[in-house]
Amino acid sequence: MFTHAVARKPCKNFARGLTTTFSSEPADYGLMARQHEAYLEALSAAGLEVVVLEPQPDYPDAHFVEDTAVVTPDVAVITIPGADARQGEEESIVPVLTEFRKITRIQAPGTVDGGDVLQVGNHFFIGISQRTNQEGAEQLGRILQAGGNTWTTVTVGAGLHFKSSVNYVGKNTLLVASNFTAKKQLKKYNQIVLDSTESYAANTLLVNQHLLMPAGYPKTRKQLETLDLKIIELEVSEVRKMDGGLTCMSLRF
Ligand code: CIR
DSSP: OOOEEEEEOOOTTGGGSOOOOOOSSOOOHHHHHHHHHHHHHHHHHTTOEEEEEOOOTTOTTTTOGGGGEEEOSSEEEEOOOSSGGGTTGGGGGHHHHHTTSEEEEOOTTOOOOGGGEEEETTEEEEEESSSSOHHHHHHHHHHHHHTTOEEEEEEOOSSSSGGGTEEEOSTTEEEEOGGGTTOGGGTTSEEEEOOGGGGGGGOOEEETTEEEEESSOHHHHHHHHTTOOEEEEEOOHHHHHTTOOTGGGOEEO
8 A cells, every 4th residue: 555656747848858769749838737636636546645846857767766776665775877977867856765764775887777677566578778887786675685575687678667567457457568478577477468569558657547548548457357346547648759658757655
């Protein structure tokens, strides 16, 4: 059960953030601000007290706060984000999380993006990706293990982060993009496999019996309806243009 979330409002120049997604329409700030507002409302509806931080114009991706920390019941691990342009975002998260958890930090040359870290009970999957390196994963793994957790690494061969393709939806079940189903680390879980035309919907967020999913993925919605959770669909067109999704825009704990 989560009680809190930390999020950050997007800045006016958020469209200058990193992206690999082709879009003929540039990302629009007014629309992004409305989509973010609806996201914060959904977190509140799921029972979370949301701490909302001010925008950081020097870091146009800074509203993707998930990448700056991994928060467990006993510790907050401050990351070193894997993209040079995002290194430094994590500093402004430290004072906020200090109010809730003991702080520990990933050390260089380790890099970790929180988007690569998926918690399933007391097990943590750590994706090795363009952003999270082996050194960072091992440092994080050791910290998690000291807290009584287990961990495994998974190679992220496609997509930005591990959680771009795999998320936990409760009841021992993972929501998995079709190109990740064969991963041996995922075998002992039930899997809901996404239709290949709806892979983006893998980035669905479970919060206290509420499932926040991107709007416009009817096949996935039908699959998720079997889980008996309250489904909230959210518009994320502008988030997606910047390679982001629903998990990225908050830290939950
Ligand atoms: C980036 O490339 O870092 C941002 N434009 C998107 C980060 C999305 N974060 C996430 O999936 N956890």
